[in-house]
Amino acid sequence: MNLDTLQNKLISAARRLPSDERVPLAFEKRVMAHLTSAPRAGELQWWGRALWYGAGACAAVALAMSVWSFVPADSADGLSDQLEQTVLASANEAADIW
Amino acid sequence: MSEPTSHDPPDLVLIAAVLRGEIARFEPIVARYSPRIFATARRYARLESEVEDIVQEVWSKAYEKLGTFRGDAPFEHWLMRLAVRTCYDFLRGHQRNRERNFTDLSEREDDWLERFVADPSSSDDADAARQLIQRLLEMLSPPARLIIQLLEIEERSVKEIAQLTGWSVPLVKVRAFRARAEMKKCLARLAREKYL
Numbered sequence: 001m002n003l004d005t006l007q008n009k010l011i012s013a014a015r016r017l018p019s020d021e022r023v024p025l026a027f028e029k030r031v032m033a034h035l036t037s038a039p040r041a042g043e044l045q046w047w048g049r050a051l052w053y054g055a056g057a058c059a060a061v062a063l064a065m066s067v068w069s070f071v072p073a074d075s076a077d078g079l080s081d082q083l084e085q086t087v088l089a090s091a092n093e094a095a096d097i098w
Numbered sequence: 099m100s101e102p103t104s105h106d107p108p109d110l111v112l113i114a115a116v117l118r119g120e121i122a123r124f125e126p127i128v129a130r131y132s133p134r135i136f137a138t139a140r141r142y143a144r145l146e147s148e149v150e151d152i153v154q155e156v157w158s159k160a161y162e163k164l165g166t167f168r169g170d171a172p173f174e175h176w177l178m179r180l181a182v183r184t185c186y187d188f189l190r191g192h193q194r195n196r197e198r199n200f201t202d203l204s205e206r207e208d209d210w211l212e213r214f215v216a217d218p219s220s221s222d223d224a225d226a227a228r229q230l231i232q233r234l235l236e237m238l239s240p241p242a243r244l245i246i247q248l249l250e251i252e253e254r255s256v257k258e259i260a261q262l263t264g265w266s267v268p269l270v271k272v273r274a275f276r277a278r279a280e281m282k283k284c285l286a287r288l289a290r291e292k293y294l
Contacts, residue, residue: 003285005218010234013227014251020140021133024150028128031157036121 106130109173116164128157131174135181141247142185144236148192156184175261182244182262189240200291204229211292237284242277249274 024030106126115123132153139152159180167176203211210226235243248254248262256274260267 002218003282003289006214006289007281007285009214009218010227010231011246011250013224014231015253016224017228019137021137023132023136027132027150027153028125031128031132031154032122032125034154034158035124035161 110169113164113167113169113173116161124161127173131177132157134174135177138178138181139185139188141251142189142243143192144232148188152181152184152188155188156181159184179262179264182248183264186240186244186263189243193240200233200288203233203292207233208292211288234281234284234288238277238280241273242280245270245273245277246281249277 109127109130112123112127116127135153135156136149139149139156143149143152156177160177163180167173204226206223206226207230210223210230213220213222235246238246244263245259248259249256254262256267256270259265259270263270265273
């Protein structure tokens with residue numbers, strides 16, 4: 001069986017199929033009824049989404065705070081000592097020379 | 099499609115009114131373009147209830163996003179992009195028919211194939227051929243089906259397809275290549291199942 005010929009024949013049969021533009025009776029009325037009832041649902045959806053985002057942000061902050069609370073306190077002190085030594089290094093050297 | 103007459107207000111006037119809050123002015127737009135959207139949806143969904151759901155979804159999205167319509171291209175183009183993307187979403191969400199095979203061909207489809215094998219130039223019974231191509235299309239992946247429909251059946255250009263789908267031109271070309279290969283694979287399966 002020649003698959004290329006078969007494919008071409010099937011595609012050309014599909015091309016000749018007229019488009020079916022039938023619309024159910026009063027479909028536009030149905031769409032309008034759906035749309036006029038939609039704003040309320042849209043509003044609820046907006047609130048739902050906003051609350052989920054809020055919950056996500058709160059969870060992230062809580063996680064960051066708990067991680068921070070587990071960091072040993074002396075390592076923070078050590079950092080501040082190192083910073084102080086670095087900043088005052090030149091002043092200490094000057095004091096030694098004098 | 100019901101073409102707008104000289105008495106019908108133009109799309110831009112109706113759209114401006116809807117955006118001002120006159121929701122009722124959306125109805126003539128729905129009536130004007132629904133035939134075209136129904137025709138598009140029927141190319142991707144088989145059941146009439148699914149077709150109606152797709153069209154309803156297109157109009158809901160159109161109403162929600164109406165503010166993003168800039169008016170520098172015809173409203174119909176903007177709407178058809180929305181329709182094609184909604185149909186694609188539908189295809190991605192309804193892939194249940196892809197597992198169909200060729201063992202349950204109807205008698206007409208079988209006859210058509212028998213005649214094709216005997217004489218590939220015969221071209222009678224277009225309905226059977228259409229049923230067969232429909233069956234093949236339903237077996238393709240959603241991107242392949244969309245590409246075959248737009249590129250091969252509707253004979254649209256790659257650029258047009260890129261605009262309709264929101265894909266880049268190179269992506270359309272890659273997907274077209276893969277779609278043709280997928281189609282060929284399905285046809286080979288048909289030949290194997292029926293004639294080996």
